[in-house]
Amino acid sequence: MKTLQEAFEHTLHDIYWAENALVKALPKVSKAVGNAELKTAIDEHLKETKGHVKTLDQVFQSLGLKPEGEKCDAMEGLLKEADGLMEEASGTALDVALIGAAQAVEHYEIARYGTLREWAKVLDHEEAHNLLSSILDEEKAANNKLTALAVTAVNKAGKSGK
Numbered sequence: 309m310k311t312l313q314e315a316f317e318h319t320l321h322d323i324y325w326a327e328n329a330l331v332k333a334l335p336k337v338s339k340a341v342g343n344a345e346l347k348t349a350i351d352e353h354l355k356e357t358k359g360h361v362k363t364l365d366q367v368f369q370s371l372g373l374k375p376e377g378e379k380c381d382a383m384e385g386l387l388k389e390a391d392g393l394m395e396e397a398s399g400t401a402l403d404v405a406l407i408g409a410a411q412a413v414e415h416y417e418i419a420r421y422g423t424l425r426e427w428a429k430v431l432d433h434e435e436a437h438n439l440l441s442s443i444l445d446e447e448k449a450a451n452n453k454l455t456a457l458a459v460t461a462v463n464k465a466g467k468s469g470k
Contacts, residue, residue, distance in 0.1 A: 316427045317373065323420045324364050325377030330357045330413070333387050337410070340394045343403045343462050350410070353450050360443050370435040386413050400462070407458045414451040421447055 309315050334354040341347050368375040390409040397405050421444040428437040 312427060313431060316424065316431060316433075317371075318378065319420065319424055319427075320364070320367065320371075320373075321376055321378035322380045323417070323424065324361070324368075324375060326380040326383035326417070326420075327357055327360050327364060328377055329380070329383055329387060330354075331361065333390065336394070337390060337406060341403050341406055342399060343457075345457055346403055346407065346462060349450075349453055349457055353410075356446055356450065360446070363439050363443055367436045367439050370439070371433060382416055383413070386416060403462050404458070407454055407462055411451060411454050414447055414454065417447045418444065418451065 309318055334350055334357065338347055338350040341350065365375045390406065393405045393409055421440055425437055425440040425444055428440055
């Protein structure tokens with residue numbers, strides 16, 4: 309990569325791979341959790357994530373690019389971490405650990421979408437900027453939902469082991 313446009317396109321392919329990997333991983337996470345509210349939140353985020361893939365398809369289209377993923381090492385590592393937690397932990401410990409893992413994913417996505425959005429703005433890709441902004445807002449909302457769920461229910465249950 310030698311230009312901002314090339315970095316933008318590379319990162320766009322990276323997040324596309326990451327979102328598609330999440331679509332495959334979230335059903336397994338949903339099955340593993342015990343807290344009903346957490347399961348609902350994960351299932352809702354799966355629907356949002358499928359929407360993000362469709363929105364990214366629109367971003368690629370607006371740029372005249374083919375929607376393709378490029379392996380995202382960061383997301384692969386975050387998903388491996390979640391797999392390890394599902395093997396090691398159980399009960400409420402698993403729920404609290406998976407919230408932490410899910411927030412690590414959200415923070416990664418927030419960082420990526422924030423960067424992509426600003427690069428799109430600088431590169432005068434107005435439609436891409438608007439579409440990426442909408443995804444960024446949803447990722448921030450998902451992170452806030454996870455925080456609220458952790459603070460109001462799951463962490464307390466984890467402390468008592470219930």
